[in-house]
Amino acid sequence: MTTIKKTKVLIIGGGPAGYTAAIYAARANLKPLQALGLQPGGQLMITTDVENFPGFGQPIQGPWLMEQMHQQAEHVGTEMVYDFITQVDFSQRPFVCQGDSETVYHADTVIIATGAQARWLGLESEEKYRGFGVSACATCDGFFFKDKRVAVIGGGNSAVEEAIFLTNHASHVTLIHRRDQLRAEKIAQDRLFRNPKISMIWDTAVDEVLGKDIPHKALTGLALHNLQTGAKSQLEVDGVFVAIGHTPMSEIFKGHIDLDTEGYILTKPNSTATSIPGVFAAGDVQDKVFRQAVTAAGQGCMAAIEAEKFRGL
Ligand code: NDP
Numbered sequence: 086m087t088t089i090k091k092t093k094v095l096i097i098g099g100g101p102a103g104y105t106a107a108i109y110a111a112r113a114n115l116k117p118l119q120a121l122g123l124q125p126g127g128q129l130m131i132t133t134d135v136e137n138f139p140g141f142g143q144p145i146q147g148p149w150l151m152e153q154m155h156q157q158a159e160h161v162g163t164e165m166v167y168d169f170i171t172q173v174d175f176s177q178r179p180f181v182c183q184g185d186s187e188t189v190y191h192a193d194t195v196i197i198a199t200g201a202q203a204r205w206l207g208l209e210s211e212e213k214y215r216g217f218g219v220s221a222c223a224t225c226d227g228f229f230f231k232d233k234r235v236a237v238i239g240g241g242n243s244a245v246e247e248a249i250f251l252t253n254h255a256s257h258v259t260l261i262h263r264r265d266q267l268r269a270e271k272i273a274q275d276r277l278f279r280n281p282k283i284s285m286i287w288d289t290a291v292d293e294v295l296g297k298d299i300p301h302k303a304l305t306g307l308a309l310h311n312l313q314t315g316a317k318s319q320l321e322v323d324g325v326f327v328a329i330g331h332t333p334m335s336e337i338f339k340g341h342i343d344l345d346t347e348g349y350i351l352t353k354p355n356s357t358a359t360s361i362p363g364v365f366a367a368g369d370v371q372d373k374v375f376r377q378a379v380t381a382a383g384q385g386c387m388a389a390i391e392a393e394k395f396r397g398l
Contacts, residue, residue, distance in 0.1 A: 089167040091191045092118040094392050095182055096163075097170050098198035098334075100127025101378040102368025105385030106196045106392075111162040113393045118192075119158065120184060122167045126151035127200045128369070137225060138378055150378075174179055175341045175361045194363045194392040197350060198385060199334035201369035201376070205237065205327055216305025218324045219294060223247035224377065226324075233323035236307060238291060244328035245269040245277050251326065252282040259320060261286045263312060264379035271396045286320070288313045295327065333370045342366075349373050357388040365391055 096103050099121035108237045124130065129147035136144045159165060168184035179191040202230035203221035205211055211219055220226040222236075227250060235255045237248045240262035246269075248260045256376050260277070265287045279285055286309065293308040306321045333348045343351045343360035350359055350366040357365040365388040368381035 086187070088188045089178070089388055090166075090188055090331060092164075093193045094096075094118070094196060094389070095120065095180070095190050095192035095194070096196045097182070098122060098127070098200055098368070098370070098380060099125035099155070100151075100198060100200045100302060100368060101129065101154065102200070102370075102381040102385035102388070103196070104128075104151075104158045104383040105196035106198060106367060106389040107158035107163040107385075108154075108161055109386050109389030110196075110392060111158065113389065115389075116162060116270055117389075118164045118166060118190065120166050120170050120182075120190070122199065124170050125155070125167070128203065134229070135225070135378070136228060141371060145208055159230070166382060171337060173337055173341050178273065178363060180364065194365070194395055195391055196357075196385070196388045197335075197338065197359070197364065197366040197370055198368045198381075198388070199370045200381075201331040201333045201373075202218075204330045204332060205328070206291055208291065211291075211327070214294050214296045214302065214304045217302040218296065219327065220324065223250050223326050223328075226326075227251050230255045230324045233331050234259070234321065235324040235326060235330055236261055236320060236322045236389070237326045238262075239328035239330070240264060240267040240269065240329070241330060242269045242273055243330070245273045247326050247328045248283055249273075249276055249280060252280055254323075255282070257274045258283045259322065260284070260293065261289050261309065261320075263290055264288065291325075292317070295319070301319055324372060330379070331369070331373065331376070333373075347373070359392055363392075363395055 093115045094117040096119040114359050168186045172183040174181040182190040231254050234257045235258045248258045251258045295306040296304045299395045310317045335348045350371040367384035367388040371373040
């Protein structure tokens with residue numbers, strides 16, 4: 086049976102952006118409803134040590150941080166629903182959002198904070214060593230590879246930026262790309278090629294992530310093959326950063342609000358406002374540049390303040 090729930094603010098997503106929006110909206114007395122989706126906690130749920138979220142003297146665990154955000158949002162008055170929004174109608178207000186649970190949400194404002202997912206190579210061994218040498222975020226995990234050898238996979242701006250960033254920590258960085266030219270901006274490429282700590286492996290794919298389990302699980306290298314010649318090789322590294330792009334979780338909003346060509350939600354400058362007045366977007370679903378928990382949280386805060394100020398509430 087269909088249930089209708091009415092709310093002043095519907096927050097879609099359960100990552101740092103969504104929880105922060107919930108905390109601010111609840112404290113503004115908007116009684117927000119937060120639909121947490123299928124994977125509450127977002128990308129931090131697959132992260133181990135977090136050292137770059139301010140406020141903690143010692144490293145904390147990603148899942149623990151998300152649990153704390155959840156409790157904080159609930160404590161200040163957010164109603165949580167474990168529902169996955171499958172359809173939206175932003176053509177009139179209140180906005181109508183349909184949940185998997187057959188609940189229909191009527192919302193005066195909507196904050197979209199559905200995040201993004203890092204793309205992975207899809208290897209079993211990559212999954213096995215994720216968090217034990219395999220990462221998708223150099224800013225988050227680069228620090229753990231001080232004076233170690235690392236590889237970066239990819240040829241876009243992210244891969245190039247990550248490779249350059251990693252030279253701050255690692256003894257050597259190898260960038261492995263499947264073609265013979267990068268798609269990253271020319272200026273970034275120039276910086277990359279000038280860096281003496283970076284070397285390139287072109288036309289090459291990763292067949293397997295190599296590692297050991299004793300005395301503890303750790304990555305030891307990569308099995309590679311050259312896509313032009315078929316030649317197989319191995320590269321000894323202590324870490325690998327997969328930077329082959331992200332997929333913003335914006336599928337259900339296609340045709341309802343403006344997205345860019347890659348599917349990121351477009352927001353107004355210095356604002357979280359989308360192309361539909363009353364619908365806001367925060368975090369990785371609209372940010373392809375910074376992609377940090379702390380920037381997502383900041384945008385969640387902005388979205389709640391903008392929702393509170395939205396005329397028509
Ligand atoms: P991109 O989609 O630009 O690049 C992905 C790279 O990964 C490509 O080189 C691609 O190869 C490679 N790749 C994709 N799939 C595979 C695979 N299965 N195996 C091996 N390699 C693969 O993603 P980015 O994350 O780099 O950037 C996304 C967007 O964000 C871009 O618009 C970028 O410009 C922007 N960005 C901007 C930044 C800035 O302004 N400072 C910083 C970071 C990103 P191929 O080239 O062969 O297709």
